[in-house]
Amino acid sequence: MNKIDLNKVTIQLWIGNNFSSDEEYQQYFHQTFEIPVSFFDNKPSCLFCADLGEPCYIEKSMVMPDRFSSPQDINLIIDTIEVNESEKKNIYEQCIKLGITTANAVFWYINNDYSLNLEVQKPYKENYNGLKYIGEFNADTKYPFKTFDPTSDSHLWIGTNHMPLDEFNQYFELDYTEELGSPEYKVCGFCKDTGNNWYDEDFVGYPEPLKEEVDIATLVDQLIAPDLDCKNQIVQACNKLGITKANAVIWYTAESKYDSEFKLQKPYKDSYNGLKYIGVFKF
Numbered sequence: 001m002n003k004i005d006l007n008k009v010t011i012q013l014w015i016g017n018n019f020s021s022d023e024e025y026q027q028y029f030h031q032t033f034e035i036p037v038s039f040f041d042n043k044p045s046c047l048f049c050a051d052l053g054e055p056c057y058i059e060k061s062m063v064m065p066d067r068f069s070s071p072q073d074i075n076l077i078i079d080t081i082e083v084n085e086s087e088k089k090n091i092y093e094q095c096i097k098l099g100i101t102t103a104n105a106v107f108w109y110i111n112n113d114y115s116l117n118l119e120v121q122k123p124y125k126e127n128y129n130g131l132k133y134i135g136e137f138n139a140d141t142k143y144p145f146k147t148f149d150p151t152s153d154s155h156l157w158i159g160t161n162h163m164p165l166d167e168f169n170q171y172f173e174l175d176y177t178e179e180l181g182s183p184e185y186k187v188c189g190f191c192k193d194t195g196n197n198w199y200d201e202d203f204v205g206y207p208e209p210l211k212e213e214v215d216i217a218t219l220v221d222q223l224i225a226p227d228l229d230c231k232n233q234i235v236q237a238c239n240k241l242g243i244t245k246a247n248a249v250i251w252y253t254a255e256s257k258y259d260s261e262f263k264l265q266k267p268y269k270d271s272y273n274g275l276k277y278i279g280v281f282k283f
Contacts, residue, residue: 009111010112011063011081011137012108012135015095016103017130018130025105025129031056061116074092084138087138120136156277157249157251162247174188190250194265195264204250206251207249212247214246217235219245238278
């Protein structure tokens with residue numbers, strides 16, 4: 001197998017035989033998410049993920065061609081795979097090494113986004129839904145490479161809050177003593193104000209407020225990040241709202257691919273724990 005170049009697109013590949021019903025075959029890949037329990041427990045979302053040792057996978061990156069009704073010569077199966085032509089010989093050799101000369105099923109996962117790439121944990125399973133893991137192969141001639149962008153669109157709140165830190169943080173405290181949807185479940189202040197029942201703690205930021213108010217540019221440098229590209233935009237947006245000095249910020253990732261449940265309710269409130277909603281900025 002060729003050495004994998006991290007700057008190229010690859011596929012993770014499985015080949016083998018599976019003659020179960022379509023429903024049974026698809027059930028292996030069907031993901032179910034129990035928010036928030038499975039997210040924080042890192043439980044696998046499906047049988048496929050359990051076999052991989054991963055909590056979940058991105059469904060749009062998975063390619064599952066229709067299965068053949070009977071075993072086919074391995075070369076016919078390999079011809080259906082979207083991979084660099086130079087890799088097909090390597091795939092064939094690996095199949096022979098694993099004792100695979102005929103098969104009726106193949107699927108692969110496209111690794112073309114650093115933030116979403118899938119790893120197959122060792123030791124490899126004897127089979128994955130009846131198929132064997134063949135390996136990782138270059139596929140940059142078939143799929144585009146997605147450059148990793150560490151920034152994201154984020155909702156931003158800025159203002160002044162001189163509460164004791166415990167009180168400030170209490171606004172964001174999620175209730176883990178009751179199930180989401182239970183009559184006893186307590187919705188936190190941040191969720192109430194934004195119009196949600198729950199939020200993902202991985203996508204929120206609420207650093208400890210400064211002791212004193214500072215100008216907005218300084219606040220951004222100290223509590224978000226220095227030399228932020230959108231700093232001037234944030235300053236201008238604050239000025240339009242009459243905010244020239246502040247000591248606190250809150251941000252939350254806007255419509256993340258991992259958290260599609262959180263939506264900011266309109267009309268916006270006058271105060272979110274003492275802060276005003278400024279808008280969406282990329283940082």
